[in-house]
Amino acid sequence: MPFTSTLDILKDARSRKYGVGAYNVLSLDQAAAIIRLSNTLEAPVLITVPAVLEKYVSFSDLGAITREVAAKVSIPVGLHLSHGKDIATMHRCIDAGFTSVMIDGSALPFDENVKITREAADLCHSHGIACEGELGAVGSTTGEVKSTMTDPEEARRYVEATGIDIFAVSIGNAHGFYKGVPKLDFERFRQIKAALSSRPDVYFTLHGGTGISPEDLKRLIAEGCPKICIYTEMCGAGKEKAFDYLARHPEYIGTTDVPELFRAVFEGFLDVVRFDIETFGSAGKATPGSTYSGDVNASMIEAIVRDVIKKINL
Numbered sequence: 001m002p003f004t005s006t007l008d009i010l011k012d013a014r015s016r017k018y019g020v021g022a023y024n025v026l027s028l029d030q031a032a033a034i035i036r037l038s039n040t041l042e043a044p045v046l047i048t049v050p051a052v053l054e055k056y057v058s059f060s061d062l063g064a065i066t067r068e069v070a071a072k073v074s075i076p077v078g079l080h081l082s083h084g085k086d087i088a089t090m091h092r093c094i095d096a097g098f099t100s101v102m103i104d105g106s107a108l109p110f111d112e113n114v115k116i117t118r119e120a121a122d123l124c125h126s127h128g129i130a131c132e133g134e135l136g137a138v139g140s141t142t143g144e145v146k147s148t149m150t151d152p153e154e155a156r157r158y159v160e161a162t163g164i165d166i167f168a169v170s171i172g173n174a175h176g177f178y179k180g181v182p183k184l185d186f187e188r189f190r191q192i193k194a195a196l197s198s199r200p201d202v203y204f205t206l207h208g209g210t211g212i213s214p215e216d217l218k219r220l221i222a223e224g225c226p227k228i229c230i231y232t233e234m235c236g237a238g239k240e241k242a243f244d245y246l247a248r249h250p251e252y253i254g255t256t257d258v259p260e261l262f263r264a265v266f267e268g269f270l271d272v273v274r275f276d277i278e279t280f281g282s283a284g285k286a287t288p289g290s291t292y293s294g295d296v297n298a299s300m301i302e303a304i305v306r307d308v309i310k311k312i313n314l
């Protein structure tokens, strides 16, 4: 089906208490493979690209290809930008037909975060798409980026002042592989939810889903966080499969059989997606013909899609 609005996908997920995987991709074929697997399992899906990966994958190509593949399957598919740092990046995503974008001002002082997020949200809304913001920093497990927990009262002021639709919370989660077992602060999540009780139109998201136990993820989804971001786990599994392939095929060294190596990496990626779809309870939830409102910005994007397809000779 055509692209589905990110908010429609999240609305269905929250009301039926399942989670939607927001899978970061770094190539066009990775996006296509995740959509096809999700379709096989009848699971709604969000394809996500972090702004830092723009040097590896063109947003306009990703927009065009994801839209083409989505049109061939029967599940809801949305396309989302993660951790955008400036308004120019938002524009490139909007031009490429993304169904939602994230502005990440979490490293800024509160007032500056509010200012840039408000600008991003206004821009998104003027194009009919959703905006995600972050308050309290989801740091990295390596310690390069420090984590700060989301404060419930600040969260209320932030959401009110910015008009965001999706809210990334920091409740013990972090990007990368955790050292030890991460502990989500469910009490803090409850307090944040209570502070935002007058805004049921805002959806929560968890970044740094890798390494959090399936039990905790299920609990968080059940308590009202429908969007779970996954990246590190896919990379780790892809790398492991590639190394495993090389160990089992020493004759590979010296050959040019790149496709086999790619296949091994993708096997790792897709193993993670398959596992997560089961964990999140999204398998079988993509009811064709349900209440999704359908394509966004279709007419604006058609010409871009045609151009890109011509350019890459599909």
Ligand SMILES: [Zn+2]
Pocket (backbone or CB within 6 Å): 082, 083, 138, 175, 207, 208, 229
């Ligand atoms: Zn993230």
